[in-house]
Structure formats: structure tokens, C-alpha cells
Amino acid sequence: MESNDLRKAGLKITLPRVKILEILSNAKPRHMSAEDIYKHLLESHEDIGLATVYRVLTQFEAAGLVVRHHFDGVTAMFELNEGAHHDHLVCLACGRVEEFMDAGIEEKQMAIAAKYDFEIQDHSMILYGRCARCRQLAKNAKEQGRVRR
Ligand SMILES: [Zn+2]
Ligand SMILES: [Zn+2]
Numbered sequence: 001m002e003s004n005d006l007r008k009a010g011l012k013i014t015l016p017r018v019k020i021l022e023i024l025s026n027a028k029p030r031h032m033s034a035e036d037i038y039k040h041l042l043e044s045h046e047d048i049g050l051a052t053v054y055r056v057l058t059q060f061e062a063a064g065l066v067v068r069h070h071f072d073g074v075t076a077m078f079e080l081n082e083g084a085h086h087d088h089l090v091c092l093a094c095g096r097v098e099e100f101m102d103a104g105i106e107e108k109q110m111a112i113a114a115k116y117d118f119e120i121q122d123h124s125m126i127l128y129g130r131c132a133r134c135r136q137l138a139k140n141a142k143e144q145g146r147v148r149r
Contacts, residue, residue: 031097093134
């Protein structure tokens with residue numbers, strides 16, 4: 001996404017909007033909190049405050065440029081709205097969000113809806129747990145505790 005997409009979404013081009021759009025476009029992983037975005041701005045010496053980040057994200061959400069997620073136990077996360085459906089894995093320890101898309105699960109959901117004569121408009125599947133990094137950190141901490149004793 002780029003400045004053109006701002007105009008298409010009916011938003012005037014301003015520096016904060018361009019910068020935040022750029023950060024979200026290059027985000028890896030694709031999901032960021034407002035604080036994550038603010039930290040990136042600080043690192044690139046942009047004089048854009050956290051309140052502005054929140055305001056711009058809310059404008060982007062209203063314009064359909066970004067999707068806001070409220071995952072349990074994690075601050076609101078934002079991602080560019082690229083239209084493709086996907087589901088999420090959320091780490092309860094560090095808040096990291098990964099996405100996945102599984103045709104088998106999607107089909108199964110359709111079958112379940114059909115069985116209950118239910119027309120699906122949307123769904124969200126969120127798997128909560130611990131990422132590999134956090135499990136490793138916990139394991140290391142445990143081992144260190146053992147050595148000390
Ligand atoms: Zn984690
Ligand atoms: Zn996502």
C-alpha cells in the first residue's frame with residue numbers, strides 16, 4: 001500500500017498517515033500494536049506522538065485500510081486489510097500474532113454451518129498459546145534456576 005491508497009480511501013495525504021501506512025506495509029509479523037508502530041517511528045526519528053498514531057489508526061480502520069483485532073490478554077493489534085481471509089495464533093506470553101489459513105478448517109466450518117442450516121457471514125478462529133521463543137525462554141529460566149541451587 002502507498003500514498004495513492006490514502007487518496008483512494010478518501011484520506012488526505014499527511015506525513016503521519018504516509019509513515020504509518022509504510023510501517024504497516026513492511027510489518028513483519030504483519031500485526032502490530034499502536035505502541036509497536038510508535039516505537040518504529042521513534043527509531044526512525046519521526047516526531048509523531050502516540051496519540052497521533054492512535055488517531056491515524058482509527059481513521060484507517062474507519063476507511064477500511066486496516067483491521068483492528070481485540071485478542072484476549074493482548075493490547076489491540078492492527079494489520080493492513082489486504083482482503084484475504086486468514087485466522088490467527090496468539091502467544092499469551094509475548095503477544096506475538098501469527099496467521100494461518102487452512103482449507104480443511106474452512107471447509108469443515110462450512111459443513112458445520114450447513115448441518116445447522118446456518119449462513120456464515122464471518123468467522124474468526126484464534127488459537128491461544130505460547131510461541132516457540134517463549135517456551136524456550138521459560139525452559140532456559142527453569143534450567144538456570146536448577147543450576148543455581
Ligand atoms: Zn511468545
Ligand atoms: Zn491477520
